[in-house]
Amino acid sequence: MIRRNQTSIKDFILLGFSGAPVLQQLLFALFLLIYITTVMGNISIILAYRLTPSLHTPMYFFLANLSFLEICYISTTVPxxxxxxxxxxxxxxxxxxxxxxxxxxxxxxxxxxxxxxxxYDRYNAICHPLLYGTSMNKRTCILFVAVSWIGGAINSLIHTILTFSLPFCNDNRINHFFCDIPPVMQLACTSTMKNEIVLLVACGCVIVSSFILTIISYTHIIATILNIKSTSGRKKAFSTCTSHLIVVTLFYGSAIFMYFRPKSSYSMDQDRVISALYAFVAPLFNPFIYSLRNSDVKAAVKKIVCHIIVVQRY
Structure with a gap:
């Protein structure tokens, strides 16, 4: 259990992006715009999936779930x-x-x-198209999403308990814009070696392992695509994967850099920038990356927007 003995801290101070009042107001406007754009963009993806029968496929089912995840993700820090x-x-x-x-x-x-x-879904769709409908049926897709949430919950519970079981010093100033593991651990009055080891192991189990599985899937995908004889066929196959690859690179790259390193190398000024990449930038760019590179999603979103405009007029 999380305990607060050995410390009198009842609250923390989030130093965030410190600066003059004018700068704070500019940052408020900037991040409010980012938040509204992110939420609206991801909601549009969810609505496109829900209201367009042609998008009721495993790929768009996972994309809609990712959009819901991104809305929740950015809402934990920005408000x-x-x-x-x-x-x-x-x-x-x-x-x-x-x-x-x-x-x-x-x-x-x-x-x-x-x-x-x-x-893995793209791997099945491109490498085993004849078995795709069977291997990625509705029940399997729901199971994959459920397991993802359960795995994330277990990992989060372990880290949260270990971090807040540490005895904290009198300094309650977190040199960050939210309660992340590295800046909170810096307030500890004791050795955090156990926490650092667990953090590195968890990075191996969660971030690195899932990243490796992604790389393996794409290795098979690329090999299969290169064997396609027609240029148009290769282009179409690549187009279904490039959006996901951009998101994977942005998210995994910043997350691995943030957590897969020892405490001695932490630099809070640098970490704030890296954290912003996966906390704000990735959720903001995801709907645009997927929609701008996907004609089906663009058509569905455009149809919904036109319908809303017509309804408002009448």
Whole structure:
């Protein structure tokens, strides 16, 4: 269990992106725009899937789940950060910090697994097209999503308990914009070697293992595509994978750099930038990456927007 003995800390101060009041107001406007755009963009993907029967396939089922995940993901950090931009009191309660870390790690871990599942789905679609309908049926897809959430929940619970079981010093200032593992561990009054080892092992089990599974899937996919004789066939096959590869590179690259290293190499100024990549940039870009490179999604979103405009007029 998470305990608060050996420390009198009742809340933490999120230093975030410190600066002059004018800069804080500009950052508030910027991140509010990012948040609204991210939420609306991912909602459009979900609505396109729900309202377009032709998109009721495993690929778009996973994409809709990823969009829901991204909405939750960015909502764990940005609302609190927006509040802090306009407030002189930048505190977060001890329990609030625990909850924020648990939810952020839960959603991050789940996304790792889900991205690997999406790569496996493309592997089946391209490498075994005749068996695709059987191997990726509705029950299997739901099971994959459920296992992804369960795996993310277990990983998050372990890290949250270990982190907040540490005895903290009197300094309650978190040099970050949310309660992430590295900046919270820096406040500990004791050795965090056990936590660092668990963090590295978890990175191997969650981030690296799912990344390797993704790479294996794409190795088979690329080999299969290169054997396609027609240029148009190769182009079409590649087009279904490039969007996912861009998202995988952005998310895994920043996450591995953030967590798969010793505490001695932590630099909070640098870490804030890296954290922003997978906390804000990835959720913001995902709907655009998938929709702009996918004619089916673009057509479905355009149809929904036109329908909304017509309804509002009448």
């Amino acid at each position: 609190k950060m927006l509040t802090n931009f306009l407030s002189t009191n930048k505190t977060i309660s001890f329990s609030g910090c625990v909850l924020q870390m648990y939810c952020f790690l839960l959603l991050g871990g789940t996304e790792c697994y889900l991205l690997a599942v999406m790569a």
